[in-house]
Amino acid sequence: MSPVNEPSLHSPEPSLLVLASASPRRKELLASLGIDFRIVPSQAAETLLPNESPRQHVMRLSREKALEVARRNEVPGRWFLGSDTVVLRDETILGKPADAAEAAAMLRSLSGRSHRVLSGYAIYDRSSEKMEVEAVTTRVRFKELTDQEIAGYIATGEPFGKAGAYAIQGIGAFMIPAIEGSYSNVVGLPLCEVVAALERLGALRLFAAATTPAA
Numbered sequence: 001m002s003p004v005n006e007p008s009l010h011s012p013e014p015s016l017l018v019l020a021s022a023s024p025r026r027k028e029l030l031a032s033l034g035i036d037f038r039i040v041p042s043q044a045a046e047t048l049l050p051n052e053s054p055r056q057h058v059m060r061l062s063r064e065k066a067l068e069v070a071r072r073n074e075v076p077g078r079w080f081l082g083s084d085t086v087v088l089r090d091e092t093i094l095g096k097p098a099d100a101a102e103a104a105a106m107l108r109s110l111s112g113r114s115h116r117v118l119s120g121y122a123i124y125d126r127s128s129e130k131m132e133v134e135a136v137t138t139r140v141r142f143k144e145l146t147d148q149e150i151a152g153y154i155a156t157g158e159p160f161g162k163a164g165a166y167a168i169q170g171i172g173a174f175m176i177p178a179i180e181g182s183y184s185n186v187v188g189l190p191l192c193e194v195v196a197a198l199e200r201l202g203a204l205r206l207f208a209a210a211t212t213p214a215a
Helices: 024-031 054-070 100-110 147-155 171-175 183-187 191-200
Strands: 017-019 079-089 092-094 114-125 131-141 178-180
Touching: 017 024, 024 183, 054 079, 054 114, 054 131, 079 191, 092 100, 100 147, 114 183, 114 191, 131 183, 131 191, 147 171
Parallel strands: 017 079
Antiparallel strands: 079 092, 079 114, 114 131, 131 178
């Protein structure tokens, strides 16, 4: 029996996919699939417009991030991926805490209840000028947190630089007994939906290198 090649995602034109984000979490998620890509962080302003819903907000920012990088003539590439993630307590967007007091307030407001994480993504094909834009929602449930747990978690430093003051992929996992929906969406990029969109736009061929065992 001959060896079987390891199945993998395949890009027909390696290095022509550009991730318009400096997020190490998005980089790790995309890299975990074996996809070839380059990173060029977007400089688009991340502002919330008046009367803009959270869904509209993440989709608009994702689109603007992808286009901002794609419109730089000096940046090579064909497909440009932008994304934005927010944590929602009811309809209130929780950003990144400025200090320990704000982190504690956010964690107390999430304690013992469910909230939503909303990630937008946009993929722009510079060649065809086609674009796919969508948003994905995941519901996350927190356990009841004690003051000691909140203080201890903040002392790790992990809440800082994280929307909602926590990281599900890190120490913050101890607070989360259940989620409903995409895990990678909570980390920062809904991989299932993004890969499907990349395939529709011709940026990926799924498992092109896979072979079947010989007799």
